[in-house]
Amino acid sequence: MPTLQLTPLLHCRSSLLSPENSVFRHRKLRLRCSDQRQALFSRIAPVYDNLNDLLSLGQHRVWKRMAVSWSGAKRGDNVLDICCGSGDLAFLLSEKVGLDGQVIGVDFSRNQLLIASSRQQERSTLCYTNIEWLEGDALNLPFSDKNFDAITMGYGLRNVTDKERAVEEIFRVLKPGCKASILDFNKSMEPITGVIQEWMIDNIVVPVATNYGLAEEYRYLKSSIQEYLTGKELEQLALAAGFSDAKFYEIAGGLMGNLVVTR
Numbered sequence: 408m409p410t411l412q413l414t415p416l417l418h419c420r421s422s423l424l425s426p427e428n429s430v431f432r433h434r435k436l437r438l439r440c441s442d443q444r445q446a447l448f449s450r451i452a453p454v455y456d457n458l459n460d461l462l463s464l465g466q467h468r469v470w471k472r473m474a475v476s477w478s479g480a481k482r483g484d485n486v487l488d489i490c491c492g493s494g495d496l497a498f499l500l501s502e503k504v505g506l507d508g509q510v511i512g513v514d515f516s517r518n519q520l521l522i523a524s525s526r527q528q529e530r531s532t533l534c535y536t537n538i539e540w541l542e543g544d545a546l547n548l549p550f551s552d553k554n555f556d557a558i559t560m561g562y563g564l565r566n567v568t569d570k571e572r573a574v575e576e577i578f579r580v581l582k583p584g585c586k587a588s589i590l591d592f593n594k595s596m597e598p599i600t601g602v603i604q605e606w607m608i609d610n611i612v613v614p615v616a617t618n619y620g621l622a623e624e625y626r627y628l629k630s631s632i633q634e635y636l637t638g639k640e641l642e643q644l645a646l647a648a649g650f651s652d653a654k655f656y657e658i659a660g661g662l663m664g665n666l667v668v669t670r
């Protein structure tokens with residue numbers, strides 16, 4: 408399978424969106440960057456779940472369960488999973504809120520949502536009938552203010568082109584006093600953690616992804632983590648957006664992290 412030559416824009420380096428650029432160029436760059444990201448996740452959709460299981464030795468399911476627990480989602484709640492992808496967190500939320508509750512999974516990749524929907528069909532468990540899949544943008548959520556009792560965002564915030572805007576949207580649609588739980592890779596303050604992450608991506612993740620013609624797509628993980636925010640910066644970003652509380656928890660030995668914010 409030919410390896411894809413991805414334009415540099417895939418990395419959408421934040422420097423390209425520096426203040427010196429005009430607002431117009433910002434917007435144009437963000438749009439092109441967003442299109443690149445959407446295409447990336449649509450390309451990896453067919454193998455995404457299996458590679459996550461393989462490359463994390465199944466541990467990503469533990470981290471996602473933790474994220475859902477931290478969201479405070481409970482029976483009967485109306486909850487949202489942003490950047491839902493193939494639906495892992497949405498299915499966990501569905502089990503939490505039960506048939507009296509409602510789960511909405513939103514993602515801008517139709518291919519990811521098709522995988523999520525087919526997984527929902529495959530599962531005979533009645534409780535998953537409370538999930539609705541919506542094609543939409545995390546930066547412009549199609550929901551009214553103060554709408555959800557809990558929100559999750561798993562491995563999404565690092566991938567959006569405007570993190571501030573994404574956090575502001577989470578604040579807007581979350582009910583007062585309720586929580587959002589944001590799971591992602593951790594941009595650690597400990598240099599050794601970054602070295603370990605990059606070594607694993609270079610020497611395990613990308614070589615495995617190469618077998619599927621997806622080397623560039625998985626190599627993107629490295630730059631996206633480098634350009635992400637540290638736990639402290641994520642807490643500050645959340646407080647600046649208006650959240651009353653923000654706590655960042657390192658998990659998986661610091662390789663991953665989970666931000667819990669309260670409106």
Ligand SMILES: C/C(=C\Cc1cc(O)c2ccccc2c1O)CCC[C@H](C)CCC[C@H](C)CCCC(C)C
Nearest residue numbers: 459462463464466467562566604607624625628662
């Ligand atoms: C569920 C995980 C990653 C999801 C994910 C997020 C992205 O932003 C991507 C971007 C581009 C391609 C793929 C993804 C993507 O899959 C985390 C686990 C899966 C990772 C691919 C595994 C990375 C290895 C870790 C550095 C360390 C794993 C430690 C484990 C205890 C063995």
Ligand SMILES: C[S@@+](CC[C@H](N)C(=O)[O-])C[C@H]1O[C@@H](n2cnc3c(N)ncnc32)[C@H](O)[C@@H]1O
Nearest residue numbers: 448490491492514515516519544545561562566
């Ligand atoms: C790494 S996947 C995470 C999927 C799932 N939450 C999980 O934990 O496995 C990132 C997802 O974010 C989606 N995404 C990225 N930017 C987005 C945006 N601006 N709006 C909606 N979805 C977006 C991608 O399409 C992709 O499905």
